[in-house]
Amino acid sequence: MLLVLLPAQRQAQAEWDFVLTDSRARVTQSGQAQVALLPKTESDIVGVIPWQQLSWHQVHVPSNMKRLLVARNASAPSVLESGSNQPSKSQTLMQGLLEEQTLQDLSSLHWIAKPVDFAGQLGGSAAQEPRSANPAASPSRDPSTAASADTTNTLWVACCDKLWLRQTLQTLESAGLTPQRLVPELEPVGGLGAKWYGLRLGGALHVVLCTNQSVAGFNKETWLAMTAGDRTPALSAVGASPLDPRGAQIYATPESIAEASEVLGVTPELQTKAQRLVLASFSEWDFAQGEWAQGASRRWRKSMQKAWQVFWHAREYQLAKWGLLGLLTLQLVALNAWSWQQSQSLQAQTLAMKGILLSTFPQVQVVVDPALQMQRELERLRQRKAVASPGDFERLLEVLGQLQSTPPGSNPSTGTGMLAYDQISTLRYSAQELHVVFANDAPMPSTPNLSPQALSLGYQLRSSAPASHEWVLSWRPSP
Numbered sequence: 001m002l003l004v005l006l007p008a009q010r011q012a013q014a015e016w017d018f019v020l021t022d023s024r025a026r027v028t029q030s031g032q033a034q035v036a037l038l039p040k041t042e043s044d045i046v047g048v049i050p051w052q053q054l055s056w057h058q059v060h061v062p063s064n065m066k067r068l069l070v071a072r073n074a075s076a077p078s079v080l081e082s083g084s085n086q087p088s089k090s091q092t093l094m095q096g097l098l099e100e101q102t103l104q105d106l107s108s109l110h111w112i113a114k115p116v117d118f119a120g121q122l123g124g125s126a127a128q129e130p131r132s133a134n135p136a137a138s139p140s141r142d143p144s145t146a147a148s149a150d151t152t153n154t155l156w157v158a159c160c161d162k163l164w165l166r167q168t169l170q171t172l173e174s175a176g177l178t179p180q181r182l183v184p185e186l187e188p189v190g191g192l193g194a195k196w197y198g199l200r201l202g203g204a205l206h207v208v209l210c211t212n213q214s215v216a217g218f219n220k221e222t223w224l225a226m227t228a229g230d231r232t233p234a235l236s237a238v239g240a241s242p243l244d245p246r247g248a249q250i251y252a253t254p255e256s257i258a259e260a261s262e263v264l265g266v267t268p269e270l271q272t273k274a275q276r277l278v279l280a281s282f283s284e285w286d287f288a289q290g291e292w293a294q295g296a297s298r299r300w301r302k303s304m305q306k307a308w309q310v311f312w313h314a315r316e317y318q319l320a321k322w323g324l325l326g327l328l329t330l331q332l333v334a335l336n337a338w339s340w341q342q343s344q345s346l347q348a349q350t351l352a353m354k355g356i357l358l359s360t361f362p363q364v365q366v367v368v369d370p371a372l373q374m375q376r377e378l379e380r381l382r383q384r385k386a387v388a389s390p391g392d393f394e395r396l397l398e399v400l401g402q403l404q405s406t407p408p409g410s411n412p413s414t415g416t417g418m419l420a421y422d423q424i425s426t427l428r429y430s431a432q433e434l435h436v437v438f439a440n441d442a443p444m445p446s447t448p449n450l451s452p453q454a455l456s457l458g459y460q461l462r463s464s465a466p467a468s469h470e471w472v473l474s475w476r477p478s479p
Contacts, residue, residue: 001025001044002345003277004177005185008050019274025281030274035175044305046281047172047179047288051186055216057157058116058390067115068152069094102159108158112287116154156188158285164323169292180294182287185280188216196245197276198252198260198268204218205259209248220263251276358395389455391432391475399459400434400473403448425469432476436467447471 001031005017006423013034017479022028029039061069068090095106102109165182172179189195189210197208199217208217218226245264252260252268261267284358289292311317353370379389388394426437450461457475464470 001046001281002039002177003046003048003281004038004179005048005273005277006050006165007054007171009151010164010167017277017407019277020246021278021281023309027274027278030272033170035177038175038177040176044181044441045177046181047169047182048277048280049182049187049287050167051184051208051215051217053160053164053182054215055159057093057098057101057159057187058213059101059113060096060153061093061153061155063153066115069155070115086169096158098157106159106160108162110165110287110290111157111159112160112285113155113157113456114285114288116156128146156185157390158287160287161260162452165287165292165444177405178294179288179292183280183282183283184285184287185276186210187283187285188212191233192221195247196268197246197252197271198256198264200253200256200259207260207263220259223263223344249258276390388431390459393429396429396433396434396459396473396475397427399450399454400436402451402454404463412473433474435464436471436473438471439454440469 001021003019003021007014007016011033016038017032018030018038020029020041033039091106094111095281098106098111134329141479152435169179186195186197186208187210194212195210197210199206199208205220206217207223208215247264248267249273250260250264250266253273254270257270258266272419309448312321318396352365352369353374355371357367357374360374364373364377366374381387382389423438425439426434426435428437431459447461447463450459459472459475461473464472
């Protein structure tokens with residue numbers, strides 16, 4: 001799998017961060033390269049949207065509108081609306097919900113929505129307005145209205161600029177790389193506690209907070225100014241302040257870990273950029289929707305491949321995996337044993353038929369198909385002895401005569417399956433088939449059943465068509 005971190009700012013000749021992983025999600029190669037020099041791969045390509053380009057919002061929606069907004073490609077116009085300038089119903093609804101939270105027009109934003117419990121349960125103040133990493137988001141909102149809403153109808157809405165995403169992906173696609181998924185670099189967390197990241201951007205340290213409210217980043221000076229008021233004895237307890245690092249999971253890249261330790265007062269856990277991108281690839285968020293969707297069949301195939309990789313490599317599925325392999329192996333062994341037994345039985349039958357053919361007709365020199373050669377030799381023997389074949393006209397007429405014999409005292413037209421000679425209009429013979437045509441002005445008799453002896457000899461009687469007055473009596477040699 002190839003992971004590509006999309007650049008937050010479009011710059012000519014910029015180098016893109018990339019990570020190559022194997023099927024076990026282990027990093028095999030990582031680094032930076034210009035877009036034309038990125039590695040080419042036949043496996044999945046995942047684009048990672050930087051956290052600076054995303055804004056996160058929580059909105060409360062009516063129950064009957066929840067499914068409409070979380071539907072795939074909700075931000076794209078519908079098929080019926082694609083030729084008009086009118087926004088879709090979901091777009092209009094989201095425009096009203098985010099009217100006070102974004103400074104940009106929603107038509108210029110690419111957004112997707114998920115239920116809050118998809119990314120984690122809300123905390124005590126989760127219903128309040130989240131702080132956004134996108135400068136286009138407005139920081140002001142009255143939390144009293146949101147707090148009174150039902151949290152089960154609360155949605156996460158993630159937004160990014162359409163123009164930036166379109167131009168960035170066009171640059172990537174010009175190099176022959178089309179992402180199947182678009183995932184966020186960082187996203188809000190659930191109930192497992194906040195996650196902090198110490199990152200070096202543009203040569204300066206930035207602290208990025210991922211909470212159950214949003215994703216927000218601050219440079220070093222802003223962070224020190226914000227936390228200056230929290231360093232008081234009243235806030236000395238762990239978790240008393242949302243900016244207390246002791247209640248969060250803190251990570252830092254190798255080049256920023258020393259400075260982050262000094263600024264935060266705790267030693268962060270080391271996490272490289274490649275590790276962060278690999279973890280981002282497991283996100284359930286997917287921005288490859290709307291004009292960037294890859295199609296339902298392709299998505300289904302990719303999701304099945306991902307599920308298979310999880311099943312095959314996850315440690316908790318090892319017993320199930322070996323059990324499945326054992327079952328398949330047992331089935332394969334049993335199938336091969338059954339096939340061998342059937343092959344031996346077929347070979348024995350073929351040898352027996354070959355022996356019968358050679359003992360009956362010693363003049364046959366080469367045996368290829370014993371059944372077919374036996375039938376041909378029998379036909380030649382009948383011709384030499386002037387014996388009629390079962391499919392000849394005389395034999396078929398004899399079988400038909402047995403069907404036409406009416407028991408004494410019975411009525412031929414009572415529907416018992418018997419018929420009188422005067423009901424037959426025409427007899428026509430061709431290719432071992434006797435066509436019995438009845439008069440159109442006479443009632444069509446029901447098709448009688450042949451005797452078991454005639455059936456065993458290969459005779460068949462059927463009606464040529466449901467509405468026709470014709471029977472077909474034929475003979476086919478038994479296999």
